[in-house]
Amino acid sequence: MPVDAFLFDKDGTLFDFSATWNSWAADMLAQLSQGDPARAAEMAEAVSFDLAQQAFRADSLVIAGTNGEVAAVLAPFVTQMQEAELERFLAKSAATAALSEAVPLAAFLDGLLARGKVLGVMTNDAEVSAISQLERSGVLDRFAFVAGFDSGHGAKPDADPLLAFCAATGVAPEQTAMVGDSLHDLIAGKAAGMTRIGVLTGMAALGDLAPHADVVLPHIGHIPEWLDR
Incomplete structure (x- = not known):
C-alpha cells in the first residue's frame, strides 16, 4: 500500500532529543530542588538524568513517558507542590524549552x-x-x-x-x-x-x-x- x-x-x-531536553532537564531539576544538591541528585536519579554529564540516560522514563508519569516519579521529592500542580509545571516548562x-x-x-x-x-x-x-x-x-x-x-x-x-x-x-x-x-x-x-x-x-x-x-x-x- x-x-x-x-x-x-x-x-x-x-x-x-538530547539537544532539546538535556539543558531543559538541568534547569527543571535546579528549580524543583530549590537549591538543595542532595534533593536534586535524588530527583535526577529518579528520572535517570546524569548530573555529571548533564544528559538523560537511555533508560529514562522522560524519553517516552507522559508528564503525568514523570510527575508521579518526582512528586515524593517536590514537597512544595501537589502532584497535579507539578504535572502542570512540567507541561508549562516544556512548552518553553529551547528547540533543536x-x-x-x-x-x-x-x-x-x-x-x-x-x-x-x-x-x-x-x-x-x-x-x-x-x-x-x-x-x-x-x-x-x-x-x-x-x-x-x-x-x-x-x-x-x-x-x-x-x-x-x-x-x-x-x-x-x-x-x-x-x-x-x-x-x-x-x-x-x-x-x-x-x-x-x-x-x-x-x-x-x-x-x-x-x-x-x-x-x-x-x-x-x-x-x-
Whole structure:
C-alpha cells in the first residue's frame, strides 16, 4: 500500500532529543530542588538524568513517558507542590524549552505536503507543549492533527491516539506511517496496523528499533529518499 500520511512523534523525531531536553532537564531539576544538591541528585536519579554529564540516560522514563508519569516519579521529592500542580509545571516548562530541529522542519514538511501527504503529530507530551513548540518553530499550520497524551485519545504505546489521527484525516491506517524514535512509537504503530519508521535522533539505538520497525533512518530528512525507493 502507498504511504499517504505521516504521523510523527515530536521529541526525538521532529526535534533532536538530547539537544532539546538535556539543558531543559538541568534547569527543571535546579528549580524543583530549590537549591538543595542532595534533593536534586535524588530527583535526577529518579528520572535517570546524569548530573555529571548533564544528559538523560537511555533508560529514562522522560524519553517516552507522559508528564503525568514523570510527575508521579518526582512528586515524593517536590514537597512544595501537589502532584497535579507539578504535572502542570512540567507541561508549562516544556512548552518553553529551547528547540533543536532534527532537520529544517519547514522545508522538510513542505516537501511532503507538495507530494500530497497528510501530516500529523502524536506525542506523549502535553498538547499545550506540542502546539507551543510547533508554533514557535513556525510549522504548526503544516499539520492536520496535533495530539498529546491529554487530548482525549490516550497515549502511546496504545493504538487509540494513532487511530484517532486516521479518523480525523480520513486516511486508512494501512496507508499511514508512524514515525518515531522510541519503542512506544513503533509498538503503537504496529498495533494500529501502520508502517513503522524508526529514527535515530532520540535515545534508542539502531539495534533497539530495528526489530520493531519496517525501516530505521538516521533522521526524518531521509524520508523523501525512502519514498522514492
